[in-house]
Amino acid sequence: MLARIQENGSIRIGLEGTYRPYAFHDDSGELVGFEKDIADKIAEGLGVTPEYIETEWDSLIAGLDVDRYDLVINNVGITEERQQKYAFTEPYAQSIGRIAVPEDSEVQAAEELEGKRSAQTATSNWAQQMEKLGAEIVPVQGFAEAIELVVQGRVDATANDFISFQTYQEEHPDAAFRLLDAELPTDVTVGVIMQQEQQPLLDAVDEILAGMKEDGSLAAIYEQWVGQDITPEA
Structure with a gap:
């Protein structure tokens, strides 16, 4: 080739x-x-x-x-x-994972996501990580759709690289979501x-x-x- x-x-x-x-x-x-x-x-x-x-x-x-x-x-x-x-x-x-939830969510830790709905591209690493935490995967086409579902309160969470969230927050400073404190366990x-x-x-x-x-x-x-x-x- x-x-x-x-x-x-x-x-x-x-x-x-x-x-x-x-x-x-x-x-x-x-x-x-x-x-x-x-x-x-x-x-x-x-x-x-x-x-x-x-x-x-x-x-x-x-x-x-x-x-x-x-x-x-x-x-x-x-x-x-x-x-x-x-x-x-x-x-x-190096990919550093974080989890976003709606701003008014009661979820405070990754362990509380069992049974919750997480918006992810179905074949991504992040979908696998969230499945391990017991979350139900809501399939989306990409990060933009996933974070919008979180902001609208239509899903409970989405996981992605911290860079994606950082960039989105810079562009949408009033977006109604927050990141859980802990990094998503991943190497x-x-x-x-x-x-x-x-x-x-x-x-x-x-x-x-x-x-x-x-x-x-x-x-x-x-x-x-x-x-x-x-x-x-x-």
Whole structure:
């Protein structure tokens, strides 16, 4: 695949394109975000042009199976289940989970969510985490829909990365939700995901990411978009 990518002069990259600040469209319609910046750097390191293909989360990873794109960069948690079917790079970010509930909710701790309704994309890491806590999953298309259901009081909770909540709060300071104090118990790291048996491409992307960690450019991207470095500890 790497030879084909370099021969074509472009790499097809799958992402949602609606997930602020990971990758989203700004007011001018331009695709921006920290994962988009990382993907740009990967393409640059490979010496090719990135071609972004936007897809809803629940069919995003499956797009690899039908060769819709060459890799996906979209806050995809590295899990044993996914590693059985796909190849992951070394992690490029640490995911820190939090749980949001309506502002007037009586829920104060994650342990109180058993039997409650949590809005999640059905195949996400967060849905699995909430199921472990005994919550009933209400399927949604993405974070924006999930947090709106919480704000409207139509579900009891939603779990996601703290970055998503932080960004939403900055944009909607009066939104009627609050975060539970404790972090969601998870050691999830995220990586670039691609088809199995793509060792040359995997090695090349790993080398680019390692270089970004070493020269500080990865941390600089996070500082710009998130305000803190979320590079995983070695």
